[in-house]
Amino acid sequence: MADTSTRRTIAISVASLLVALVVLGLKGLAWYVTGSIALYSDALESIVNVVTAAVALVAVSLAAKPADAALPYGYHKAEYFSAVVVGVMIIIAAILILREAWLGYLEPTLPQAPVQGLAISGIATAINAVWAFVLIRHGRAAQSPALEADGKHLFTDVLSTIGVIVGLVLVYLTGWAVLDSLLAALVAINILWSGWTVIRDSVGGLMDVAVPAETQRVIREVIAGNADGAIEAHDIRTRQAGKMTFIDFHLVVPGAMSVADAHEICDGIEAKLREAVEPAQITIHVEPEEKAKHTGIVVV
Template sequence: MVADRRSTVRKVLIITLILNLAVMGLKVFVGTVTGSLSLLADALHSITDSANNILGLVASHFSSPEPDRNHPYGHQKFEALGALGIAAFLGIACFEILQGAIARLIDGGEPVRIQGSELWLLLVVLGVNIFVAFYERYVGQRIDSPILLADAKHTMSDIWVTISVLAGLIGIWSLGFQWLDVVLSFPVALLVFWSGWTVLRDNLPWLVDEVAIAPEAIHDVVMQVPGVLNCHSIASRGLLGRQVFIEMHLIVDATDVETAHEITEAVEAHLEERFSPVRISIHVEPPRYHSNEISYSTGE
């Protein structure tokens, strides 16, 4: 049985949504007052933080681990789809940041006007971002939630964005280097892009049914069960430690159904102990059957 973690996920997402909205408001306020392009770009990044929280709440609502008639394998891919939505938001943010920076380089603009009080507000923003990122990562690792871990990565990128923007504004405030504002907009865009790529990379294996466990590892566990002669055509999908589905053909040393059933149940017990949570489908074959194919070949 897969634990239903949705209530915990929703609680964390609601808390971080409130904090992200506050952070976004502060950045928009300071960015508008100072005329800083890099800070307004950072505020755009924070808008995606809030949108991601809302998306995560929607995805979590539909990501029940329990199977039903229409979704016999459960609903957990909804959560992975939510993480891909986060990657899409990050791609949009990256484009908007680059577009604004290039326009400022071509057309110029008003100089940035920054004061010490506004820099202190940005330090508060930075502190909130750090809290949100570590809070989401801690809970995400504890309950193994991809939507929380993906959002924590996004917020972590926001921390580095805010640090770079803050450093640039300090340079403008203390040294008058106005060019820092536009120049720093480009690494902000790169950080946003990298964050989106890592989220996409981490969730694609679940959606495309990439192998979850090496067939050889499953074969080694199964061959430890008395009465098993061999197993082949082994396939697995899902995410290890979250939910795995295993299929195989099992050759047993039994000529009656009852004995074959007992051996099969022992195999399932061994696999559940080793790879839980796991759902297993086994096709039983008689002793005379032979196959050297542990899993499926790559093919040409």
């Protein structure tokens, strides 16, 4: 059965999909009443939000599954694949927006119903701002790349929408219709950057990037402080997959030490590491003293 944190993550993912659908409806209405290309670009980005929220829901549900014979290390990386899909969808949306911006630039028209359109867009933006904060905060707390990526994209959407609203006010005040298309192009460029950062961060997880330097320092301190009886620990390797931290290293013990005593040392180190880095999967390879490299953590 999934733990409380996992159940909450899945519940937030479901809510995120519902919020995305509501915001899409509002932004679609804002575009419909104004005919603005900039608001069209904003609505199109909300379609991406719906897709990414659905993908994130599938990913966090899959990542919550326990390890099995097919995937003995678990399903944690499913969230990284989700974030890559999100990034690709964002880039596709940006390309579609650039196309509409170019067509609008060739034949500029002044948007209609300014007050209604901007009011509807403002409500949608307020909803997105609140929800982006919820997603980023919970995504970091639960170490969920999918939720955090969704929240960061949503926050980017909030910033771009604010820019669109300010720009459209200028369009209505100046009567310069071509500014509508230029705003849409700026939104597209902003979305492209957002898509690139999401893909870049996700690829790091897929490539088994090491945990942050501060976490590595904690791991080394825990090993050094709880390996009494051993000689040294070397070849310490770490990687992050979703919320799971993987740690493996070689532990050198005296050649005369019994297997039972060496196993007891390993159990003690594992227990302390799990207290310091949760959740974690730990693999310790025990070696005799002639295997010491004198380059790792010296215990005695």
